[in-house]
Amino acid sequence: MSGLEQIIREKLANGSDAFLCLKNQAGVSVPVLITSPDSEDIEVAELGEVRYPLGKILIALQKEHPDTRLAVVVRGCDERAFIELSKLEQLDLDKLVMIGVACTPEEAEACGCAKPYPEDVTLGEKVENPRGLETIERLESMSDSERMQWWKEEFSRCIKCYGCRNICPMCFCKDCSLENPHLVEPGVIPPEFPSFHIIRALDMAGRCIDCGLCEESCPAEIPLRSLYRKMQEIMADKLDYRAGESRDEKSPLSFLGEEAEIKNLE
Amino acid sequence: MSEKDLSYELIPSTCAYCGTGCGVLLEVMDGRLSGVLPQKDHPVSKGALCLKGWSSHEFVYSPRRLDKPMIRKDGVPVECEWEEALKVVAEGLQKARNEHGPDAVGFFTSARCTNEENYLLQKFARAVIGTNNVDHCARL
Numbered sequence: 052m053s054g055l056e057q058i059i060r061e062k063l064a065n066g067s068d069a070f071l072c073l074k075n076q077a078g079v080s081v082p083v084l085i086t087s088p089d090s091e092d093i094e095v096a097e098l099g100e101v102r103y104p105l106g107k108i109l110i111a112l113q114k115e116h117p118d119t120r121l122a123v124v125v126r127g128c129d130e131r132a133f134i135e136l137s138k139l140e141q142l143d144l145d146k147l148v149m150i151g152v153a154c155t156p157e158e159a160e161a162c163g164c165a166k167p168y169p170e171d172v173t174l175g176e177k178v179e180n181p182r183g184l185e186t187i188e189r190l191e192s193m194s195d196s197e198r199m200q201w202w203k204e205e206f207s208r209c210i211k212c213y214g215c216r217n218i219c220p221m222c223f224c225k226d227c228s229l230e231n232p233h234l235v236e237p238g239v240i241p242p243e244f245p246s247f248h249i250i251r252a253l254d255m256a257g258r259c260i261d262c263g264l265c266e267e268s269c270p271a272e273i274p275l276r277s278l279y280r281k282m283q284e285i286m287a288d289k290l291d292y293r294a295g296e297s298r299d300e301k302s303p304l305s306f307l308g309e310e311a312e313i314k315n316l317e
Numbered sequence: 318m319s320e321k322d323l324s325y326e327l328i329p330s331t332c333a334y335c336g337t338g339c340g341v342l343l344e345v346m347d348g349r350l351s352g353v354l355p356q357k358d359h360p361v362s363k364g365a366l367c368l369k370g371w372s373s374h375e376f377v378y379s380p381r382r383l384d385k386p387m388i389r390k391d392g393v394p395v396e397c398e399w400e401e402a403l404k405v406v407a408e409g410l411q412k413a414r415n416e417h418g419p420d421a422v423g424f425f426t427s428a429r430c431t432n433e434e435n436y437l438l439q440k441f442a443r444a445v446i447g448t449n450n451v452d453h454c455a456r457l
Binding site for chain 1: 322323324325326327329342344346347351352354355356357358359362364365366367368370371
């Protein structure tokens with residue numbers, strides 16, 4: 052019996068109503084919700100090499116079944132997402148049991164996130180990931196006008212599929228600014244530069260947990276992560292806030308008042 | 318367990334909107350189709366979808382979706398049974414072919430049908446009616 056299989060059986064026997072993880076289905080990894088200790092899915096449950104927006108699935112599940120106790124396998128990015136979603140009152144962490152999985156060195160290297168492991172790791176070994184995003188370094192060496200031109204070219208491929216928003220675990224608004232006809236003209240492709248992408252980038256400030264699912268899902272291969280990663284850097288530098296890091300400290304952009312302190316303004 | 322049984326399934330499928338064949342996972346929550354996710358390691362779409370793929374589940378419960386055949390009677394479409402509809406089509410096809418020859422009939426297939434359905438339609442056009450007039454919606 053694999054470690055994961057054993058954990059699933061143990062959680063379902065000890066108070067969890069359902070277990071969310073991935074399973075191998077005809078050779079591909081897809082998310083699965085296991086609701087019974089007799090489920091055949093337990094034997095094909097796996098950590099998988101692909102990632103899905105589990106936060107989105109959990110939000111929908113908790114909305115329909117608020118009293119259900121769910122257990123879920125989390126990587127570092129999932130944990131950051133769940134923590135931030137809880138502070139934004141979208142997820143109830145008290146009803147969640149998180150089983151931590153550290154990304155393998157290969158996965159961490161390929162992804163490039165700064166913390167490829169959750170706080171408590173049950174499966175795998177923590178590896179540090181000192182690598183930054185190459186694109187950001189390249190962009191920072193450009194002049195403002197060069198950089199503007201570079202982004203303009205990248206965004207000219209946008210087909211406005213909304214995939215970056217749809218896959219984003221941190222996007223949950225019912226009314227999305229990107230569908231507001233006063234801000235984004237309907238029926239125009241590519242969308243207006245730079246407003247469309249700036250709107251989304253600003254909405255990601257204090258929220259983006261750098262999972263990279265947006266970039267993975269972009270059919271035009273736009274390096275979206277570099278934009279949001281830069282936004283993260285600004286949040287950390289100016290407002291000393293890192294989304295998904297602390298369970299108590301709320302994003303300074305999520306409340307009014309004097310609690311937020313702007314630092315390092317030139 | 319909570320007051321009602323929960324179930325959440327992802328059904329791998331192929332987006333039906335065009336002939337590209339992108340991999341989708343249909344989200345079914347408590348027995349109802351609730352959304353769609355891109356299939357991450359799909360050989361065609363590699364985890365990406367277009368706008369139509371992302372909304373490819375929406376028509377299923379649309380009140381505007383036709384779920385019965387309709388025949389235009391006195392200029393107004395009226396719901397009917399399949400038997401009656403197929404009879405009208407068969408008679409129309411026979412009449413056109415008998416009066417004007419096989420090339421008076423054309424067949425229009427669709428990227429939204431399966432390979433097998435498209436194969437059948439062209440076979441029907443060529444072997445039964447006797448025409449090579451076969452085209453498809455992606456050339457519109």
